[in-house]
Amino acid sequence: MGQYIAPLRDMQFVLHELLNVEEELKQLPKHADVDGDIINQILEEGGKFTANVLFPLNHSGDREGCHHDKTNHTVTTPKGFKEAYKQYVEAGWPALSCDPEFGGQGLPLVVNNSFYEMLNSSNQAWSMYPGLSHGAYECIHEHGTPEQKSLYLPKLISGDWTGTMCLTEPHCGTDLGMLRSKAEPQADGSYKITGAKIFISAGEHDMSENIVHLVLARLPGAPEGSKGISLFIVPKYLPNADGSNGERNPIFCGAIEEKMGIHGNSTCQMNLDGATGWLIGGPNKGLNAMFVFMNAARLGVGMQGLGLTEVAYQNALVYAKDRIQMRSLSGPKAPDKPADPIIVHADVRRMLFTAKAYAEGARAFCSYVALQLDKELNHPDEQVRKDCADEVALLTPVIKAFITDNAWTATSECLQVYGGHGFIAEWGMEQYVRDARINMIYEGTNTVQSLDLLGRKILMDNGAKLRKFGAKVQAFVEANGTNEALAEFVTPLAELGDKVTKLTMEIGMKAFQNPDEVGAAAVPYLRVVGHLVYSYFFAQMAKIALEKQDSGDKFYVSKLATVRFYFARLYPETAMLIRQARSGSANLLALEADLF
Numbered sequence: 001m002g003q004y005i006a007p008l009r010d011m012q013f014v015l016h017e018l019l020n021v022e023e024e025l026k027q028l029p030k031h032a033d034v035d036g037d038i039i040n041q042i043l044e045e046g047g048k049f050t051a052n053v054l055f056p057l058n059h060s061g062d063r064e065g066c067h068h069d070k071t072n073h074t075v076t077t078p079k080g081f082k083e084a085y086k087q088y089v090e091a092g093w094p095a096l097s098c099d100p101e102f103g104g105q106g107l108p109l110v111v112n113n114s115f116y117e118m119l120n121s122s123n124q125a126w127s128m129y130p131g132l133s134h135g136a137y138e139c140i141h142e143h144g145t146p147e148q149k150s151l152y153l154p155k156l157i158s159g160d161w162t163g164t165m166c167l168t169e170p171h172c173g174t175d176l177g178m179l180r181s182k183a184e185p186q187a188d189g190s191y192k193i194t195g196a197k198i199f200i201s202a203g204e205h206d207m208s209e210n211i212v213h214l215v216l217a218r219l220p221g222a223p224e225g226s227k228g229i230s231l232f233i234v235p236k237y238l239p240n241a242d243g244s245n246g247e248r249n250p251i252f253c254g255a256i257e258e259k260m261g262i263h264g265n266s267t268c269q270m271n272l273d274g275a276t277g278w279l280i281g282g283p284n285k286g287l288n289a290m291f292v293f294m295n296a297a298r299l300g301v302g303m304q305g306l307g308l309t310e311v312a313y314q315n316a317l318v319y320a321k322d323r324i325q326m327r328s329l330s331g332p333k334a335p336d337k338p339a340d341p342i343i344v345h346a347d348v349r350r351m352l353f354t355a356k357a358y359a360e361g362a363r364a365f366c367s368y369v370a371l372q373l374d375k376e377l378n379h380p381d382e383q384v385r386k387d388c389a390d391e392v393a394l395l396t397p398v399i400k401a402f403i404t405d406n407a408w409t410a411t412s413e414c415l416q417v418y419g420g421h422g423f424i425a426e427w428g429m430e431q432y433v434r435d436a437r438i439n440m441i442y443e444g445t446n447t448v449q450s451l452d453l454l455g456r457k458i459l460m461d462n463g464a465k466l467r468k469f470g471a472k473v474q475a476f477v478e479a480n481g482t483n484e485a486l487a488e489f490v491t492p493l494a495e496l497g498d499k500v501t502k503l504t505m506e507i508g509m510k511a512f513q514n515p516d517e518v519g520a521a522a523v524p525y526l527r528v529v530g531h532l533v534y535s536y537f538f539a540q541m542a543k544i545a546l547e548k549q550d551s552g553d554k555f556y557v558s559k560l561a562t563v564r565f566y567f568a569r570l571y572p573e574t575a576m577l578i579r580q581a582r583s584g585s586a587n588l589l590a591l592e593a594d595l596f
């Protein structure tokens with residue numbers, strides 16, 4: 001069923017030629033010894049594991065789905081998932097970027113990030129099990145007590161236990177302030193938690209010994225709304241002091257959802273009936289603690305979009321070279337055959353290039369942000385750490401929303417390359433489209449990401465974070481503005497930088513008069529910022545490719561063509577988006593709801 005080959009060459013280009021990770025990591029005492037060879041070896045091994053073990057289970061996992069047994073509340077994952085997880089654990093993959101103090105390998109997040117791209121390309125549904133565990137690890141690592149850390153982190157790092165995030169309830173998804181689950185304090189310092197959670201990914205399954213649920217609930221007398229939410233660690237089995245499984249905790253899967261995609265991942269209704277939990281992150285500080293998990297997950301969901309874009313592209317490319325239909329408009333290109341391969345047709349190339357450009361732009365973007373995260377956590381200079389933290393905060397909603405929106409487009413274009421065969425399940429393309437759709441919804445819908453970017457990250461700090469990123473763009477423009485060979489890339493980058501500044505000011509002014517202006521502009525605004533980010537990275541990649549295009553390595557020729565396609569065919573969307581963002585709220589809000 002199709003193919004997946006980890007795009008090692010492009011990953012290495014991004015890490016070593018675009019981002020110079022080896023030099024960057026040398027500045028971080030914790031990672032100073034990580035050299036390029038180590039990184040390449042890990043990625044090669046990751047490529048083998050994902051292609052040979054996970055990818056073969058992607059289609060079968062989708063067809064089979066998960067099985068729920070109502071009598072004993074168990075969930076069985078699709079055939080092969082459990083065995084693949086065992087191999088993953090035995091190879092030490094869960095520990096890659098985790099803290100050595102608790103059994104991790106301590107490698108940089110930027111390396112883990114590339115590995116996660118491979119996981120998501122090969123099997124998004126499977127990869128959500130360890131992906132959520134990693135989020136739980138990060139949350140407990142940052143907010144857990146020393147006892148919680150020593151009990152839970154080694155097990156999450158080894159992969160013996162997995163994690164979940166239990167936020168959503170039937171009546172509240174986006175608006176967590178309305179959540180109702182209750183936590184009653186007990187004499188021994190624990191809590192009894194009661195409530196109903198829905199849509200909990202990996203909430204119940206057969207892959208690990210225990211499941212560590214991170215559950216949002218309210219303490220008695222807690223303030224209304226999001227200020228009254230606390231976070232609790234609620235394990236499926238209450239752990240004994242030595243880490244072995246004790247009593248079964250009453251947090252049970254009542255049902256699994258029938259859904260559009262990611263069938264191999266169990267999406268569970270979880271019922272808590274006086275389940276024992278322990279507070280993490282302080283009373284009423286639950287959302288603050290959970291944000292560690294949510295931010296990690298938002299970056300992770302962006303990576304899901306990248307992973308699907310890449311694998312869909314790879315398969316569409318193979319198909320387009322093989323499938324013969326019609327002749328090229330300018331005369332036969334394969335005269336020995338009854339028709340030309342469809343890759344000769346301009347519009348098939350447009351579809352392929354769209355996916356290729358979105359994959360390569362996203363790869364550069366995600367790797368850059370992962371490196372900034374490494375610097376935020378480990379750079380010796382406090383100001384650098386702060387600047388990196390600001391940049392990661394600014395760009396997280398863009399990663400989540402821009403990449404997953406693009407992945408929806410890209411997977412759909414790749415399906416289209418197959419014509420009717422794309423719509424037929426056996427080719428595997430329709431699965432990528434279905435799987436891509438959820439990435440725009442969970443972890444805060446893409447609308448919510450757009451509101452976060454424009455409202456919280458930009459307007460609420462008077463554009464300070466955006467200006468910092470803008471200064472980097474400006475520095476590149478100034479350094480390369482006189483290079484004629486680069487003008488075709490630098491000019492549109494500089495123009496878009498100016499337009500984003502003006503657009504931001506205009507919306508900010510309007511928002512003073514009418515807060516609805518933010519909601520009306522946010523979605524197109526985020527896409528404009530996404531294009532600014534991509535223009536910045538594509539212009540840098542073009543510079544490298546121009547310098548090396550005569551080296552004999554055709555990779556640079558291909559890279560340059562992709563960048564030219566991006567600026568010619570994808571970037572122009574910004575003109576329309578800016579008009580939409582400027583059009584104001586009246587065209588959306590003037591009509592009374594009952595006149596729709």
Ligand SMILES: Cc1cc2nc3c(=O)[nH]c(=O)nc-3n(C[C@H](O)[C@H](O)[C@H](O)COP(=O)(O)OP(=O)(O)OC[C@H]3O[C@@H](n4cnc5c(N)ncnc54)[C@H](O)[C@@H]3O)c2cc1C
Pocket residue numbers: 165166167168171172173174175198199200201202259267438441442443444445446447448451519
């Ligand atoms: C397969 C799957 C897996 C999931 N996994 C998990 C999980 O592991 N853990 C977990 O806790 N949850 C999980 N979720 C839940 C997911 O995060 C929510 O579905 C999502 O946050 C949206 O909430 P909702 O579905 O209640 O939609 P609603 O909040 O009801 O939103 C409906 C629509 O209104 C829009 N909207 C809402 N408020 C605004 C606003 N202020 N401005 C503009 N538009 C607005 C939304 O963007 C959306 O389009 C999962 C969901 C699915 C489907």
